[in-house]
Amino acid sequence: MTIVVLLSAGRHPVSGAPVLPRMEAQAIRIAASLGEAVGLHAGPDAEAVREALGLGLTRIEHIALPEGLDPVPALSARLAALAPDLVLAGRRSQGGAESGVVPYALAEALDLLLIPDVVAVSGGADTLTLDQSLGRGALRRVSVRGPVLATVHPDAAAPHAYAFGKARRGAVELVGAAATGVDVPQAIVEERPYRRRPKLVKGAPTGGSAAERLKAATGEGGSAAKGRLLVEPDPEEAAREILAHLRQIGVLAGPTKSNS
Amino acid sequence: MTRPRRDPRAERASIQVAGEARPRFDRTARRTGSGRPRRDPRAERAGQRVAAEARPRYDLSQTVRFDAAVITEAQPKAAAAASPKILVLDDPAFLVAVVPDAPGGRLSSHDRQVLGAARALAGREGGVAILTLGACEGVGPAGADRWLPLDAVEGYDPATQAARVAAALTALAPRHILFPESLDGGDLARRVAVRMGEPLFTNAEVVAANGLVRPAKGRRVEQRIAPGLLSTVAPDAVAEYGGPPREARPLPVEAEAPTQGSKRIVSAARVPADPATVPLALAEFVASAGNGITDLDTFRQVVAALRATPGASRVLCDAGLMPRHTQVGASGTVLAATCYFALGISGAPQHLQGVAGCEHVVAVNTDLHAAMIERAGLAIVQDAQAVMPALLKLLVQEAQGTGDETA
Ligand SMILES: Cc1cc2nc3c(=O)[nH]c(=O)nc-3n(C[C@H](O)[C@H](O)[C@H](O)COP(=O)(O)OP(=O)(O)OC[C@H]3O[C@@H](n4cnc5c(N)ncnc54)[C@H](O)[C@@H]3O)c2cc1C
Numbered sequence: 001m002t003i004v005v006l007l008s009a010g011r012h013p014v015s016g017a018p019v020l021p022r023m024e025a026q027a028i029r030i031a032a033s034l035g036e037a038v039g040l041h042a043g044p045d046a047e048a049v050r051e052a053l054g055l056g057l058t059r060i061e062h063i064a065l066p067e068g069l070d071p072v073p074a075l076s077a078r079l080a081a082l083a084p085d086l087v088l089a090g091r092r093s094q095g096g097a098e099s100g101v102v103p104y105a106l107a108e109a110l111d112l113l114l115i116p117d118v119v120a121v122s123g124g125a126d127t128l129t130l131d132q133s134l135g136r137g138a139l140r141r142v143s144v145r146g147p148v149l150a151t152v153h154p155d156a157a158a159p160h161a162y163a164f165g166k167a168r169r170g171a172v173e174l175v176g177a178a179a180t181g182v183d184v185p186q187a188i189v190e191e192r193p194y195r196r197r198p199k200l201v202k203g204a205p206t207g208g209s210a211a212e213r214l215k216a217a218t219g220e221g222g223s224a225a226k227g228r229l230l231v232e233p234d235p236e237e238a239a240r241e242i243l244a245h246l247r248q249i250g251v252l253a254g255p256t257k258s259n260s
Numbered sequence: 261m262t263r264p265r266r267d268p269r270a271e272r273a274s275i276q277v278a279g280e281a282r283p284r285f286d287r288t289a290r291r292t293g294s295g296r297p298r299r300d301p302r303a304e305r306a307g308q309r310v311a312a313e314a315r316p317r318y319d320l321s322q323t324v325r326f327d328a329a330v331i332t333e334a335q336p337k338a339a340a341a342a343s344p345k346i347l348v349l350d351d352p353a354f355l356v357a358v359v360p361d362a363p364g365g366r367l368s369s370h371d372r373q374v375l376g377a378a379r380a381l382a383g384r385e386g387g388v389a390i391l392t393l394g395a396c397e398g399v400g401p402a403g404a405d406r407w408l409p410l411d412a413v414e415g416y417d418p419a420t421q422a423a424r425v426a427a428a429l430t431a432l433a434p435r436h437i438l439f440p441e442s443l444d445g446g447d448l449a450r451r452v453a454v455r456m457g458e459p460l461f462t463n464a465e466v467v468a469a470n471g472l473v474r475p476a477k478g479r480r481v482e483q484r485i486a487p488g489l490l491s492t493v494a495p496d497a498v499a500e501y502g503g504p505p506r507e508a509r510p511l512p513v514e515a516e517a518p519t520q521g522s523k524r525i526v527s528a529a530r531v532p533a534d535p536a537t538v539p540l541a542l543a544e545f546v547a548s549a550g551n552g553i554t555d556l557d558t559f560r561q562v563v564a565a566l567r568a569t570p571g572a573s574r575v576l577c578d579a580g581l582m583p584r585h586t587q588v589g590a591s592g593t594v595l596a597a598t599c600y601f602a603l604g605i606s607g608a609p610q611h612l613q614g615v616a617g618c619e620h621v622v623a624v625n626t627d628l629h630a631a632m633i634e635r636a637g638l639a640i641v642q643d644a645q646a647v648m649p650a651l652l653k654l655l656v657q658e659a660q661g662t663g664d665e666t667a
Contacts, residue, residue, distance in 0.1 A: 013478035095478050099462040104450040113419070113524045116447045127526065135443055137533030137542045142416060143526040190484040194475050197465060200373075200496045209315060231628065231641045238640045239650035242601075242622060243658075245638045249620050251545035251599040252566060255658040 001125040002084040003037035005057065006075070006103070009048035011095025020051040023090030025159030027152040030121050031088055032056040032160070040078060042071040046172045053170030054162040060170070064177040072102060076109040078175065084147065085125050091117060091151040100151070107149045115142055117153040347506045349405045352387030355434035358404070359425060359452075361445050362396045370440045372500040374493045375403040377467035378438050379501045381487060386435070389511065391428060393421065400508035403501030407508040408432065416528035422451030430456065431514065438467075441492040449492045461491040467498050535569045540586060540593040543569035545601070546618075548588055550611075551575040552604020552625060556582070558648045559603065565655045566601070573605050589614035603644040607632030 005028055010021035031037035039060035041049045046062040053060065063074045079087065092100040107114035119139070120131040132140040133153040230241060246252035277284045308318045356378040360371035367375075378388045387405035390396075394412030410428055413421045425448065429437055439449035441463045453460035466473035471484045472491055535543065548571035549559045556576075563570045572582035574589060588595060590610040600618040605611060607623075607630055615621060615635070623636035624644045633639040640647065 011478055016478070016480070097462075097476055097483075098478075099460065100446070101450055101453065101460055101462075104454045108454040114451075116418075117443055131531070133443070134530070135542075136544055137538035139531040139533075140416065140528055141531050142528045144524055145526055146524050148524075191476075191481045192484070194479050194482045197497070200499060227637045227639055229633070229639045229641070233640060233642060235642060235646040235650040236654070238624070238642050238647050239654045241638065241640070242624075242647070242651060243654060245620075245622060246545075246566070246599065246601075249599050251568075251620075255661065 001035050001086065002082060003031045003034060003086045003088070004079065004082060004084040005031050005037050005039050005052070006087065006089040006106075007039045007041040007049040007052050007060065008090070008093050008096075009041070009043050009045070010093065013094065016095075018048045019094075020049060020055070021090050021094040022159065023092070023094075023152045023154060023156075024052070025055050026154070026156040027088040027090060028052060028056045029157055029159050030118075030152065031086070034086070034121060037088075038082075040075065040082075042074045042078075043067075046174075050167065050170075050172065051162065053172075054164060054167030056160050056166075058166075058170050060172045061175045062172050063175055072105045072109065075102075076106050079106065079110055086121070086128060086147070087112065087149040088118075088121075089149065089151050091153055103149055103151050110149075112147055112149040113144055115144065115148060115150045118150040119153050119156040121150065344504050346400070347405075347504050349387045349507065352382075352405060353385035354382075355387050355389045355406065355432065356382045357389045357391055357429060357432060357434035357437045359391045359429075359437070359439050359445070359448065360396070361440055361442055362392055362394070363444075365395045365397060367396065367398055367402055368440075368442075369500070370442055370445075370495045372402050373495070373498045374438050374440045375399075376501040377464075377493050377498040378436070379403045379503075380467055380498070381436050381438075381469055383469055388506070389432060389434060390508070391425065391432075393425070401505040403503070403506055404508045405506050406511050408511045408513060410513060415525075417525060418447060418451060422448055422455060426452045426455040428513070432511075435489075436487050437490050439490075439492045441494050446492055449490065453490050456490070458489045461485055461488055463494045464491050465494045465497040467491075467493060535567050536564070538569055540569060540571060540588070541596060543595070543597050545569065545599045546571045546588070546595055546597045547601040547603070548572055548586075548605060549576060549582065549603050550605030552606075552644055553648075555645055555648070558645075558652070562603075562648050562651055565652060568601065569597075571595075571600075573608075573611055602632050602636070603648070605632050606630045607635060 005024065007024055008021060010019050010024075011017070012019040028037070037057060039049065039052050039057045040063075041060060042063040042065045044065065044067045046060065049060060061078065063078060065071055065074055087106070089103045092098050093102070103114060106112070115130050115132060117133045118130045119133045121128060123129045126145065128144050128148060130142045130144065130148070130150055132142055133155045134140055230238060233241070243252065247254060272285060275285045275287060277286050305318065308320060310317045310319050358374050358378045360367055360374060362368070362371060375388060375390065382388050388403055389406035389408060390399050390404040391408045391410060392399070393410050396409070399407055408428060410424060413424065429452065439445045446462070449460060449462075461472055461474065463474045464472040465475060469487065472487055473482050473484045474494075476483050533542070533544070535545065540546065545566070545568045547563045547566055547568035549556065550573040553559050553576075560570065570582070570586055571588045572586045574587055574592065576582040577584050577587040577592070587593065588611060590613040592614060594614050595618055597618050599620040599622065600615050602621065602623045602625075604625060605623070606625070606627065612631065612635060621632075621636040622638045623630075623632040624640045624642060624647050625633050626641065626643055627633070628641050633641065
């Protein structure tokens with residue numbers, strides 16, 4: 001089975017130093033559990049992704065690409081040549097535009113099946129089983145046939161520890177420079193330092209007074225304000241009340257049928 | 261400012277009642293000209309009050325002549341509140357389309373926020389069109405002028421779904437299209453974007469007619485752009501629509517040929533989260549024990565029977581009675597749960613910080629004055645040691661009772 005992990009030149013969210021994005025490190029762990037994988041990076045410099053060699057890859061293919069060009073044509077040309085069974089990518093880049101469109105553009109260009117937000121992959125070359133995160137720990141287990149491109153969700157298993165010896169033994173190969181001139185027309189974007197905006201207070205009435213917003217923010221305005229207080233009820237009565245309340249909220253299913 | 265000099269004699273002469281032999285003066289008559297009448301600040305303030313608003317608001321630009329009678333408008337408010345008029349937009353200049361997640365046929369709060377953002381983009385002339393997959397309720401009050409109900413795709417087939425949405429959007433030809441930046445919504449937006457070959461502006465935190473703003477480069481910069489065709493809106497960034505309900509007039513859907521999905525997805529099954537193993541920060545329903553609980557075996561049984569995720573206060577974790585990863589609070593886990601069930605927890609500030617995000621709290625405590633009791637939506641002042649077995653008994657009874665009925 002051929003597995004390709006797409007690697008991007010990320011930036012650390014706090015320090016701004018070049019770093020391999022965590023989701024790609026997690027993707028390497030998933031790939032390593034299935035078999036031999038190769039990394040693929042398109043960009044001006046492969047040094048940025050060398051770290052991936054210490055995390056479980058033995059070989060990285062590098063497509064030299066001038067800064068600021070769209071990597072999708074170069075990547076899709078190389079992927080078409082490699083014809084992998086599984087392509088893994090992070091769900092968002094880190095340190096760039098962070099829009100997460102590249103995997104979708106690749107899937108469209110290569111007519112690959114795309115499964116987003118995967119936390120685990122198992123199976124062989126013909127049928128793969130992917131566990132997709134639905135948030136809050138729930139999963140969707142998808143079985144697919146044929147080549148598939150999957151993006152990795154942060155809830156996947158933590159990446160392997162970095163091993164210096166492996167990083168030294170691994171190799172970065174230059175597999176040719178991409179044709180230049182595929183410059184995408186960029187929309188006019190104005191950039192300025194990020195400004196934090198006040199977070200929306202949930203449940204605050206629109207146009208309410210400051211006191212009402214404060215109440216909503218501290219939770220006093222919610223269910224607590226109109227809370228029910230039962231002093232020294234019968235334990236059975238208390239139990240009934242609790243169950244009825246939990247069912248009304250919807251966190252507890254109705255009376256279940258145990259023997260059916 | 262100069263004041264004219266008073267002339268007491270002339271004043272007196274002016275109020276003299278005519279036609280009487282004896283001089284008589286009418287002192288009740290309002291003096292005009294000289295002298296200043298007394299101000300009535302309360303009446304002035306009341307006159308500046310804007311009617312038809314529950315919260316007192318004053319229009320300070322409106323100066324009331326203090327000697328004139330204050331005119332208070334009759335308040336048409338009660339009538340308006342009784343029957344909220346449905347806003348009808350007959351001929352919108354352009355459309356702003358919204359494709360919500362609508363899990364389970366209901367708009368999530370994120371979906372409502374996206375509709376609020378669309379309303380802001382549409383302004384006065386534009387209309388908001390909502391495009392739902394499958395049934396959906398309450399789209400009019402959330403701010404939709406037009407409604408395009410598409411058929412849902414059976415099974416899990418995101419590519420076919422995206423194709424259907426893209427085709428419908430191309431036919432509708434709106435000026436802007438907004439998606440929620442959620443797991444499903446973000447996925448659909450990107451698929452539609454590559455299908456239509458249009459750029460996508462993701463994760464917008466500010467949505468206004470003069471520009472969209474998103475964070476980039478690890479939140480070090482923000483990028484501003486004039487609203488394009490496709491954008492996704494970040495959660496909790498834009499306020500929901502708060503105006504009167506709108507029409508949500510159904511638009512005709514031309515029945516497109518059901519595009520046959522690829523047979524590459526063999527099967528897809530939902531695996532619900534196992535409450536016993538799901539990380540505490542992700543759990544939906546957490547039941548916690550505090551220092552007031554001595555019988556932890558029963559507590560564990562109750563947690564399992566309620567299908568909750570177990571939590572604990574720091575006292576129990578320090579004592580080694582509960583594992584450290586179950587600790588709730590400032591130095592433990594901050595919860596994002598919908599419901600928190602606290603048994604024998606006093607509600608120290610460090611503990612309550614972990615619960616601040618929970619919508620519903622149920623507390624059992626022997627102390628009427630515990631902070632947890634005050635925070636709870638359902639507070640029970642009773643011995644938790646007695647309530648836990650009662651809960652277990654009731655749950656077992658219910659299970660058997662319904663079992664007998666069906667048998
Ligand atoms: C720096 C710092 C960080 C901390 N971080 C955390 C944290 O992250 N999480 C955390 O939980 N704590 C934290 N604490 C500790 C916190 O201040 C409290 O000490 C702790 O939360 C109290 O736990 P408790 O409510 O279980 O115990 P107690 O305060 O002892 O409360 C026990 C409660 O149980 C009730 N009770 C007793 N018997 C019964 C019964 N039979 N039935 C029903 N109710 C009964 C009592 O009325 C009482 O209200 C922190 C403290 C510090 C100083």
